[in-house]
Amino acid sequence: MDPLTNAVLGLVFLVAGLAATVAMYMLRGRQAISPAVSEAAPVVPLQPKLPRAAAPSTAVRRGTSAVRSTAEPAKKERRWYRVAGLDEVADGAVAAVEAGTTSIALMRQGEQYGALAGICPHQGGPLAEGTFDAGILRCPWHGWGFDWKTGASVEPKHDAVPAYAVETRDDGIYVQVEEVVDTVQTVSDVMVDTMVNWGVRHVFGMVGHSNLGLSEAIRKQETQGDVRFIGVRHEGAAAFACSAYAKLSGRPAACLTIAGPGATNLLTGLWDAHVDRAPVLALTGQVDTQVLGPGAFQEIDQASAFQAVAAWSQTVLATSDHAELMNLALKHAVVERGVSHLIFPDEIQVLRVPDASASGPDGRLGEVGITPDTRSIDTARALLAQATRPAIIVGYGARERMEQVLALAEALNAPVMTTFKGKGQLPDAHPLAAGVLGRSGTPIAGSLMSQADLLIVFGASFAAHTGIDRTKPIIQVDYDRLALGKFHPVAVPIWGEIGIAAELLREGLPDRTSAGAMRAEISRKWADWRAEKARRAGEGRGHGIASAAIFAALSRQAPADAVIAVDVGNNTYSFGRYFECKNQAVLMSGYLGSIGFGLPAAIGAWAAAPDRTILSVSGDGGFGQYMGEFTTAVKYNMNLTHILLNNNELGKISKEQQAGQWPVWQTSLQNPSFAEFATQCGGYGIRVEDAGQLDQAMADAIAHDGPALVEIISDVALT
Numbered sequence: 001m002d003p004l005t006n007a008v009l010g011l012v013f014l015v016a017g018l019a020a021t022v023a024m025y026m027l028r029g030r031q032a033i034s035p036a037v038s039e040a041a042p043v044v045p046l047q048p049k050l051p052r053a054a055a056p057s058t059a060v061r062r063g064t065s066a067v068r069s070t071a072e073p074a075k076k077e078r079r080w081y082r083v084a085g086l087d088e089v090a091d092g093a094v095a096a097v098e099a100g101t102t103s104i105a106l107m108r109q110g111e112q113y114g115a116l117a118g119i120c121p122h123q124g125g126p127l128a129e130g131t132f133d134a135g136i137l138r139c140p141w142h143g144w145g146f147d148w149k150t151g152a153s154v155e156p157k158h159d160a161v162p163a164y165a166v167e168t169r170d171d172g173i174y175v176q177v178e179e180v181v182d183t184v185q186t187v188s189d190v191m192v193d194t195m196v197n198w199g200v201r202h203v204f205g206m207v208g209h210s211n212l213g214l215s216e217a218i219r220k221q222e223t224q225g226d227v228r229f230i231g232v233r234h235e236g237a238a239a240f241a242c243s244a245y246a247k248l249s250g251r252p253a254a255c256l257t258i259a260g261p262g263a264t265n266l267l268t269g270l271w272d273a274h275v276d277r278a279p280v281l282a283l284t285g286q287v288d289t290q291v292l293g294p295g296a297f298q299e300i301d302q303a304s305a306f307q308a309v310a311a312w313s314q315t316v317l318a319t320s321d322h323a324e325l326m327n328l329a330l331k332h333a334v335v336e337r338g339v340s341h342l343i344f345p346d347e348i349q350v351l352r353v354p355d356a357s358a359s360g361p362d363g364r365l366g367e368v369g370i371t372p373d374t375r376s377i378d379t380a381r382a383l384l385a386q387a388t389r390p391a392i393i394v395g396y397g398a399r400e401r402m403e404q405v406l407a408l409a410e411a412l413n414a415p416v417m418t419t420f421k422g423k424g425q426l427p428d429a430h431p432l433a434a435g436v437l438g439r440s441g442t443p444i445a446g447s448l449m450s451q452a453d454l455l456i457v458f459g460a461s462f463a464a465h466t467g468i469d470r471t472k473p474i475i476q477v478d479y480d481r482l483a484l485g486k487f488h489p490v491a492v493p494i495w496g497e498i499g500i501a502a503e504l505l506r507e508g509l510p511d512r513t514s515a516g517a518m519r520a521e522i523s524r525k526w527a528d529w530r531a532e533k534a535r536r537a538g539e540g541r542g543h544g545i546a547s548a549a550i551f552a553a554l555s556r557q558a559p560a561d562a563v564i565a566v567d568v569g570n571n572t573y574s575f576g577r578y579f580e581c582k583n584q585a586v587l588m589s590g591y592l593g594s595i596g597f598g599l600p601a602a603i604g605a606w607a608a609a610p611d612r613t614i615l616s617v618s619g620d621g622g623f624g625q626y627m628g629e630f631t632t633a634v635k636y637n638m639n640l641t642h643i644l645l646n647n648n649e650l651g652k653i654s655k656e657q658q659a660g661q662w663p664v665w666q667t668s669l670q671n672p673s674f675a676e677f678a679t680q681c682g683g684y685g686i687r688v689e690d691a692g693q694l695d696q697a698m699a700d701a702i703a704h705d706g707p708a709l710v711e712i713i714s715d716v717a718l719t
């Protein structure tokens with residue numbers, strides 16, 4: 001080939017290759033996610049986001065003009081980058097370097113250099129990891145060869161790879177690349193912007209192959225301070241973190257995954273949110289629409305996989321009204337208090353939509369202050385007037401309305417007991433507090449319920465675990481009509497907002513004269529129970545510390561306003577029974593009852609309430625499921641403390657086997673030193689083998705500024 005033809009051909013290959021590379025690289029994130037982005041100020045649920053420069057109009061524009069977008073050429077600029085020192089690449093070698101955001105295979109032959117795109121045009125093989133010989137760079141995957149200067153394929157019919165200009169300067173080797181510099185918004189930009197307008201401030205997840213366009217939109221929002229991304233080690237932790245975030249704050253956070261395995265990893269945590277009625281937004285990547293169907297790599301039918309758990313699920317298409325899809329996702333999550341799911345095929349994420357507008361929640365949600373119907377209030381008042389020993393049971397659904405419920409309790413002089421999920425909704429030191437009812441509860445609550453002649457139940461779901469006595473007359477208040485009389489008839493089902501209902505019930509109550517008696521009775525029962533707890537705390541068989549001692553110490557050491565995420569197992573039952581709450585918020589995997597919830601939930605709680613002390617409690621079995629997330633806590637310097645009860649056993653399962661007269665089988669655990677593990681992750685770890693060390697160890701761990709773990713050797717039999 002004569003030199004002129006050679007040069008012309010090289011130029012053609014160069015231009016064609018450049019276009020391909022630019023398109024390919026448009027799909028890629030531009031730089032690493034910065035962990036140092038400042039936390040956005042906490043927001044009121046569903047308020048528009050903080051004002052910022054160049055905020056898009058929140059007007060809803062129906063039918064975005066998305067599809068006209070891709071035909072428009074992106075604005076590009078040529079830039080030189082220093083990619084290597086003068087002697088960094090050995091003669092005859094190829095090295096992987098970066099010119100800005102472009103991956104380059106840099107080759108050296110004598111004093112000459114060649115620079116080709118680092119990604120093979122065949123299936124994306126890493127060219128810089130290939131072989132370079134006699135002026136030909138061969139891809140390590142399937143062996144395609146490319147001329148090291150022009151990028152032309154040495155085999156007929158194969159595509160060329162882009163080649164770049166190289167210069168040797170005094171201070172090193174420079175490569176010139178063409179970069180996209182325009183800021184035309186993408187489908188992802190519009191949707192993430194809309195998501196932020198709905199008040200979503202945190203995204204938990206893992207960036208990867210099929211979500212990079214979406215990740216880029218999140219990254220951009222993060223650099224503006226509007227959203228924070230927390231990269232986890234397992235997507236299941238992202239979903240649990242979102243679930244806990246919503247349980248604590250009432251607001252949705254989002255979780256982000258790739259297609260296939262990333263998406264399926266979310267499912268346990270999403271089920272937790274679904275069955276406990278917590279709003280969560282799941283964002284999953286998907287393969288290109290072009291290859292949807294035949295079973296491409298990592299392609300699964302995500303819509304079907306999420307069908308049973310999602311209140312609402314949609315695939316984002318080129319012709320979708322993108323902002324509106326995000327509106328609907330968040331509206332369903334918030335109103336139905338469940339999981340919404342958006343599937344983002346890869347190429348749709350980066351469709352350019354210059355004329356589309358973001359949207360938001362304005363005018364899309366009604367108030368939830370439902371006033372109960374007067375007939376049911378009148379019937380309930382008549383029952384209250386006759387009752388001599390009414391008792392109040394509060395569930396998790398009443399957590400935001402405790403002030404009104406307690407005012408009613410005071411007026412009635414009624415003891416107030418909580419479900420396990422409602423633990424902490426009133427301080428145990430309150431003169432009418434009777435602690436937790438049921439299997440993880442106190443004998444105080446149990447005996448006061450059995451002596452009551454009327455139960456007034458607010459926001460509880462009548463789980464078997466709580467064991468609300470159905471033989472008693474019951475007034476039940478809930479704002480979910482399906483929850484009323486869910487398993488059996490109740491005397492008066494009241495549909496309405498709990499605070500409003502409690503106030504209406506309080507109005508016109510007859511004067512109750514036995515004011516002091518009930519308080520004195522409750523106080524006596526507490527004294528008896530505390531004496532019993534102290535006796536149990538003193539027990540020891542030389543096989544570890546008794547749970548009563550562990551939770552007595554935690555009751556002393558946990559700050560009054562801490563958030564405590566618990567797990568599942570004997571450790572959790574013991575927490576329910578022995579820990580005495582001040583004003584702490586307790587988070588749990590209630591209806592799903594998944595072990596492993598505790599640590600990821602603490603991560604979610606840390607994001608939702610950065611100013612509160614965050615604690616989590618689990619056993620060795622539960623911690624083992626997501627222990628990798630301790631590194632996540634270290635990475636983001638989360639100020640949280642995990643209390644780990646190590647009994648070398650799936651203790652609760654052993655107990656179940658014994659109770660069912662099965663042999664105890666396969667419940668022993670092979671554990672590392674968890675305290676050392678925490679230290680090796682870069683956190684603070686301490687091991688406690690003696691009850692006398694509990695308080696100091698907990699105090700030190702809680703005082704530590706960053707993630708801490710207290711490993712307590714506990715006795716499996718002393719729960």
Ligand SMILES: Cc1ncc(C[n+]2csc(CCOP(=O)(O)OP(=O)(O)O)c2C)c(N)n1
Nearest residue numbers: 569570571594595619620621622650651652
């Ligand atoms: C994901 C999941 N797998 C299994 C179970 C069943 N399960 C309930 S408690 C428990 C044992 C937990 O052991 P550990 O965390 O050590 O707590 P311990 O009972 O010893 O305090 C298991 C396996 C579950 N609830 N969730």
Ligand code: FES
Nearest residue numbers: 120123125139142
């Ligand atoms: S990916 Fe390079 S030859 Fe196949």
Ligand SMILES: [Mg+2]
Nearest residue numbers: 619620649651
């Ligand atoms: Mg255990």
